[in-house]
Amino acid sequence: MRIKIGIVDDKSSNRNILKDKLLRGGQFTIALMAEDGKDFLEKMQGLDLDEQPDVVLMDLEMPVMDGVEAIATGSFLYPAVKFVVLTIFDDEDKIFRAIKAGAYGYLLKDESSENISSMLLQMQESGAGPISPGIAFKILQLVQNNNLVMAAAREQEKKQLFNLTAREQEILKLLVEGLLYKEIGAKLDISPHTAKKHVINIYNKLHVNTRAQVINIAHGKKWFD
Amino acid sequence: MRIKIGIVDDKSSNRNILKDKLLRGGQFTIALMAEDGKDFLEKMQGLDLDEQPDVVLMDLEMPVMDGVEAIATGSFLYPAVKFVVLTIFDDEDKIFRAIKAGAYGYLLKDESSENISSMLLQMQESGAGPISPGIAFKILQLVQNNNLVMAAAREQEKKQLFNLTAREQEILKLLVEGLLYKEIGAKLDISPHTAKKHVINIYNKLHVNTRAQVINIAHGKKWFD
DNA sequence: GCAGCAATAATCCTTTTGGAGTATAGGACA
DNA sequence: TGTCCTATACTCCAAAAGGATTATTGCTGC
Numbered sequence: 341m342r343i344k345i346g347i348v349d350d351k352s353s354n355r356n357i358l359k360d361k362l363l364r365g366g367q368f369t370i371a372l373m374a375e376d377g378k379d380f381l382e383k384m385q386g387l388d389l390d391e392q393p394d395v396v397l398m399d400l401e402m403p404v405m406d407g408v409e410a411i412a413t414g415s416f417l418y419p420a421v422k423f424v425v426l427t428i429f430d431d432e433d434k435i436f437r438a439i440k441a442g443a444y445g446y447l448l449k450d451e452s453s454e455n456i457s458s459m460l461l462q463m464q465e466s467g468a469g470p471i472s473p474g475i476a477f478k479i480l481q482l483v484q485n486n487n488l489v490m491a492a493a494r495e496q497e498k499k500q501l502f503n504l505t506a507r508e509q510e511i512l513k514l515l516v517e518g519l520l521y522k523e524i525g526a527k528l529d530i531s532p533h534t535a536k537k538h539v540i541n542i543y544n545k546l547h548v549n550t551r552a553q554v555i556n557i558a559h560g561k562k563w564f565d
Numbered sequence: 566m567r568i569k570i571g572i573v574d575d576k577s578s579n580r581n582i583l584k585d586k587l588l589r590g591g592q593f594t595i596a597l598m599a600e601d602g603k604d605f606l607e608k609m610q611g612l613d614l615d616e617q618p619d620v621v622l623m624d625l626e627m628p629v630m631d632g633v634e635a636i637a638t639g640s641f642l643y644p645a646v647k648f649v650v651l652t653i654f655d656d657e658d659k660i661f662r663a664i665k666a667g668a669y670g671y672l673l674k675d676e677s678s679e680n681i682s683s684m685l686l687q688m689q690e691s692g693a694g695p696i697s698p699g700i701a702f703k704i705l706q707l708v709q710n711n712n713l714v715m716a717a718a719r720e721q722e723k724k725q726l727f728n729l730t731a732r733e734q735e736i737l738k739l740l741v742e743g744l745l746y747k748e749i750g751a752k753l754d755i756s757p758h759t760a761k762k763h764v765i766n767i768y769n770k771l772h773v774n775t776r777a778q779v780i781n782i783a784h785g786k787k788w789f790d
Numbered sequence: 791g792c793a794g795c796a797a798t799a800a801t802c803c804t805t806t807t808g809g810a811g812t813a814t815a816g817g818a819c820a
Numbered sequence: 821t822g823t824c825c826t827a828t829a830c831t832c833c834a835a836a837a838g839g840a841t842t843a844t845t846g847c848t849g850c
Contacts (some may be wrong), residue, residue: 381772413772416782439705446705459698468702473684476701477693480664480671505796518777520836534798540839541796549838550806552743552776559784732827745806759828765809766826774808775836 343464344371346393346421348380348410350402358397358426361453367461376402377410384418393421395460397447400427400434408434408441415442422463424470426456432482435475445469504545511538515551516558568689571597571618571646573605573635575627583622583651586678592686597621602630606638618646620685622672625652625659633659633666640667647688649695651681657707660700670694729770736763740776741783 345368349355355373362368371393374380384392396414400407411423424445425438435446445463447456451472459470471479504512514524521539525532543549546557570593574580580598587593596618599605609617621639625632636648649670650663660671670688672681676697684695729737739749746764750757768774771782 412786416778416785417772443705445702462698466699468699469705471698471701471705473687473696473701474691474693476696476698476704477670479701479704480668480694480696507797516777516781518775518781522836530797531799533800536837537799538797539837543838550743550745551837552741552780555777555780555784556741556743559780730826747806755827756829758830761807762829763827764807768808776807 342367342369343395343460344369344391344393345460346370346372346374346380346396348374348377348396348402348407349399349426350375351399354399358453358456362457365457367457372396377405377407377413380410381405381413381417384414392418395422395424395444395463397424397426398443400425400429400438408437411438411443412441422469424460424463430474430478432478435478436482439479443469446471446475448472448474504542508538508542508545511535512542512554512558515539515542516555518551518555567592567594568620568685569594569596569616569618570685571595571599571605571621573599573602573621573627573632574624574651575600576624579624583678583681587682590682592682601627602632602635602638604629605635606630606642609639609643617643620647620649620669620688622649622651623668625650625654625663633662636663636668637666647694649685649688655699655703657703660703661707664704668694671696671700673697673699729767733763733767733770736760737767737779737783737788740764740767741780741788743776743780 345362347355347358347370349358352375355375359370359373363370371391372380372383372387374383380396380398398407398411402410407425407427411425414421415423422444423442424447425443426447426449427434428449430448438446445459447459447470451459456470462468463470510528511524514527519527521532521536524535524539528535542554546554548554548557570587572580572583572595574583577600580600584595584598588595596616597605597608597612599608605621605623623632623636627635632650632652636650639646640648647669648667649672650668651672651674652659653674655673663671670684672684672695676684681695687693688695735753736749739752744752746757746761749760749764753760767779771779773779773782
């Protein structure tokens with residue numbers, strides 16, 4: 341199974357060179373090309389699930405919508421898609437913001453294209469995001485210089501789940517993720533009516549009456565994050 | 566100029582295999598071998614400045630004095646020496662502590678010895694510490710999961726991401742709190758229609774189409790908590 | 791066997807949302 | 821001056837959510 345690649349870069353020459361290089365080995369197919377973040381998101385909307393890229397190589401500095409914003413939105417809308425930054429920038433701020441936005445890897449454009457190919461293939465094998473050595477070292481230094489510090493160790497405050505049944509907790513999770521009744525039903529292989537019934541029961545137990553309230557409670561109690 | 570290497574590992578077989586591999590290419594010399602942290606520090610004391618290793622490959626789990634402690638002390642006493650962890654452990658805690666102690670690189674023992682050699686050489690060239698790809702990805706994930714947070718420049722990173730207007734941010738806050746259109750309108754003293762119009766505009770800018778998604782993004786980005 | 795409960799499913803109804811328009815007033819900017 | 825942007829407000833419509841109620845199935849405990 342060949343890996344489906346998306347390429348987002350505002351320079352058409354960059355896109356085409358990269359595309360040619362990736363296609364050469366026969367291990368990749370190009371699922372999508374876009375010239376900025378907005379263009380990317382719009383083109384993603386037009387794709388069926390099985391047409392969506394496995395990996396998106398994303399430039400950072402682009403007009404209209406930059407790579408960080410595109411990754412932030414994209415990684416939320418398409419959690420299965422892996423976003424790998426491919427850029428010439430190696431400053432700490434860009435690296436940090438891209439990672440926080442959800443970047444799965446961070447490659448520098450001065451990597452040879454053979455290296456990029458092999459890192460992508462190795463990613464598929466090991467599940468570890470591809471990172472250029474120089475970038476990895478930058479991150480290590482961030483940690484070392486106390487620019488990054490361990491967040492307060494989160495205590496395992498046991499979740500008091502308002503005696504929800506197992507099934508209700510299952511539905512709760514999907515509810516918090518923002519799924520519609522019909523989507524919850526489809527996912528759990530039950531009727532949307534039943535899904536809704538469970539949700540209403542949950543509301544009664546939590547003493548609320550909208551999804552928004554449930555989601556806020558869930559985050560407040562750190563049930564799922 | 567050949568690179569002077571120090572090897573610290575409690576298993577003599579490990580030490581010797583590594584030594585042989587490194588000597589093979591003729592690019593390295595072995596300046597020091599030690600079997601634990603204490604042994605290492607004592608042997609360092611006995612060396613003249615020009616005999617000291619450029620790089621020390623340090624195992625982590627060792628009797629008497631472990632690698633983290635040896636690196637902490639060693640990097641203080643000998644700031645010119647680069648300490649590179651070479652271990653089988655890849656758990657987040659060990660990685661973090663070794664880096665904080667002053668590790669310049671972090672390599673896994675399942676790297677091939679050719680890889681280790683080439684990464685050490687590249688280090689000498691580029692000045693960037695050698696890091697195994699899997700470790701780099703682990704660190705990236707630490708950052709992503711908020712186990713590591715920016716100590717200093719965390720303030721400005723907060724918003725600004727989706728260019729919402731001031732009014733839209735105001736509405737966003739109430740939206741995330743779970744207010745209905747009519748409640749938002751009442752609070753801001755505008756028509757519920759207007760409140761709704763703003764909300765729809767926000768959706769378009771964030772590329773979503775339900776409140777649930779907005780609330781999740783808001784919590785994910787810690788806009789309000 | 792039966793009471794109680796969880797899970798399933800459905801119907802009927804009202805309210806709230808989300809989406810697509812149109813329109814107007816006030817500021818900013820060239 | 822005219823254009824662009826923002827905030828304001830409205831209409832019409834369809835989809836989804838929320839609430840109340842009823843009913844069946846299967847499991848558990850006494």
